[in-house]
Amino acid sequence: MSIISNYMGVKKLLEEKRVRTRFAPSPTGYMHIGNLRTALYAYLFAKANGGDFILRIEDTDRARYVPDAVDFIKRTLAAANIIPDEGPDIGGDFGPYVQSERKEIYMKYAMELVEKGYAYRCFCDPDAEHKDSGDGKSYAGYDRHCRDLAPEVIKKHLDDGDPFVIRQKMPLTGTTTFNDVVHGAITINNDELEDQVLIKRDGMPTYNFANVIDDHLMGVTHIIRGTEFITSTPKHVLLYESFGWELPAFIHLAPVMGKNEDGSVSKLSKRHGATSFAELTEMGYLPEAITNYVALLGWSPKSNQEVFSMDELMKIFSLDGLSKSPAVFDYAKLDWFNSEYFKAMNDNDFARAALPFAGELTDEVREKWLYLAGILRTRVSRFSEIPEKIAFLRELPDYDVELFKNKRNKVTLDVAKNIIPIAIDMFSYLPGWTPYSIDATMPGVVTRAAAKLGTVMWPLRIALSGQKVTPGGVTEILYLLGQEESIKRLKKGLAKLEEI
RNA sequence: GGCGCCAUCGUCAAGUGGUUAAGACACCGCCCUUUCACGGCGGGUUCGUGGGUUCAAAUCCCGCUGGCGUCACCA
Numbered sequence: 001m002s003i004i005s006n007y008m009g010v011k012k013l014l015e016e017k018r019v020r021t022r023f024a025p026s027p028t029g030y031m032h033i034g035n036l037r038t039a040l041y042a043y044l045f046a047k048a049n050g051g052d053f054i055l056r057i058e059d060t061d062r063a064r065y066v067p068d069a070v071d072f073i074k075r076t077l078a079a080a081n082i083i084p085d086e087g088p089d090i091g092g093d094f095g096p097y098v099q100s101e102r103k104e105i106y107m108k109y110a111m112e113l114v115e116k117g118y119a120y121r122c123f124c125d126p127d128a129e130h131k132d133s134g135d136g137k138s139y140a141g142y143d144r145h146c147r148d149l150a151p152e153v154i155k156k157h158l159d160d161g162d163p164f165v166i167r168q169k170m171p172l173t174g175t176t177t178f179n180d181v182v183h184g185a186i187t188i189n190n191d192e193l194e195d196q197v198l199i200k201r202d203g204m205p206t207y208n209f210a211n212v213i214d215d216h217l218m219g220v221t222h223i224i225r226g227t228e229f230i231t232s233t234p235k236h237v238l239l240y241e242s243f244g245w246e247l248p249a250f251i252h253l254a255p256v257m258g259k260n261e262d263g264s265v266s267k268l269s270k271r272h273g274a275t276s277f278a279e280l281t282e283m284g285y286l287p288e289a290i291t292n293y294v295a296l297l298g299w300s301p302k303s304n305q306e307v308f309s310m311d312e313l314m315k316i317f318s319l320d321g322l323s324k325s326p327a328v329f330d331y332a333k334l335d336w337f338n339s340e341y342f343k344a345m346n347d348n349d350f351a352r353a354a355l356p357f358a359g360e361l362t363d364e365v366r367e368k369w370l371y372l373a374g375i376l377r378t379r380v381s382r383f384s385e386i387p388e389k390i391a392f393l394r395e396l397p398d399y400d401v402e403l404f405k406n407k408r409n410k411v412t413l414d415v416a417k418n419i420i421p422i423a424i425d426m427f428s429y430l431p432g433w434t435p436y437s438i439d440a441t442m443p444g445v446v447t448r449a450a451a452k453l454g455t456v457m458w459p460l461r462i463a464l465s466g467q468k469v470t471p472g473g474v475t476e477i478l479y480l481l482g483q484e485e486s487i488k489r490l491k492k493g494l495a496k497l498e499e500i
Numbered sequence: 501g502g503c504g505c506c507a508u509c510g511u512c513a514a515g516u517g518g519u520u521a522a523g524a525c526a527c528c529g530c531c532c533u534u535u536c537a538c539g540g541c542g543g544g545u546u547c548g549u550g551g552g553u554u555c556a557a558a559u560c561c562c563g564c565u566g567g568c569g570u571c572a573c574c575a
Contacts, residue, residue: 324506324507442534460534
């Protein structure tokens, strides 16, 4: 892609006022939830305005490159249903979309700055770099040793083939102000700006340089990124000005925090639990639920609606709903979103999606999985809760006979001892073992026991499951266990009662 | 430490000078009910702090405190 045609492209986009946003991760092999949110917002904003969303890989740091990371990023975005219009493999008119493949472009622009006097070559040794001692009043970075080298000195270095970096020549006085869409005007004193490196010794650009070049060349109109870039934005602004380029809109997102054990908060990290999109889906959260929740973490719609499909978000997302302050990631709320999505699913879809999380199943339960899944659907908030919830179906837990006692339902050990034989009797020879036939038999048991429904059900549940709380009622458990196993467990419960 | 950003229930948050300060999650209680769940109803000293400005401040201004970020040939 030639610079000229690229320029024409940008000009055309500007004339159209077409919104273009980008997500520009570095390939670290991990999609943090905060990054996912940044990508989401950039995507939603572009789509809400009929614009384009670009994926660009910022791999200018060879040392930190992780081999399959790019692929991982693409898969994660796909899973989250965030679909770039342009990017590596996808193509587009402004590629390449991988920065390491754009090396020459940056060098060319850097040299332009050197010629214009906005940048200079620095031959200093990186290890013995001249640093300001730091008087606490002004910047404490590079001492600008090479800022005004005499032409002859530069020529000598060049002739000797000395390696160099290119640094930005910062204004020494005055201030730089930019307007942030969510924060308003932000001003910083120029004397705090270091003559930052634009092109590294290895010829690669630094982030602070590459992102400016690429955002301009790719026609990015709105830069959406985390607040950690707020302090370096003035440097970017100066670069835009040096080139005479129009400034994009800056939107800095407040960070996603995690809650610590002591109640304090800090930037969401591993110690807060699962923090990557992949980890969350492995825990049994639906991608849609994660996206939905994350969309509302730091942004709020105009209405009180909370459950949104991606399509809805793509219509209503707007920048004015963004909040300035950090948001704490709340797993409990994510649980709620996830269960809302479960409730909205049909049993078939839920059964299929939940099966991989179910763990080892008995043949009986495997056959009745769809039925079980229907019961589980409104009772779990994430798939990973399933194995524990249904463990009793596979194996009757060892339980205390005291469990048979229940005050509310007026069940004593004697009552239980009285009721269980009736159930054994009536269910042992029941032809056909279906939820319907079981249900139809129950009134007879209640009648023969001459007790209330709850009084009958309680001891049966205990004998059948060994626990007070089960997903689903007694009828469902009977069906799921199968006739043989049900009778076996009832007899065992009775034996337990007769022992005392 | 310098600089910058931020500050409404436990959490997400609405709110832009006059409101009973919404709503949601979580929590607690009640109802429904064969347990659980679902569903329904109800509950809670919430505007960090001190000064201003104003008839009137969660909303505007200043200080303080606290949190976060940033000061790389990382992004």
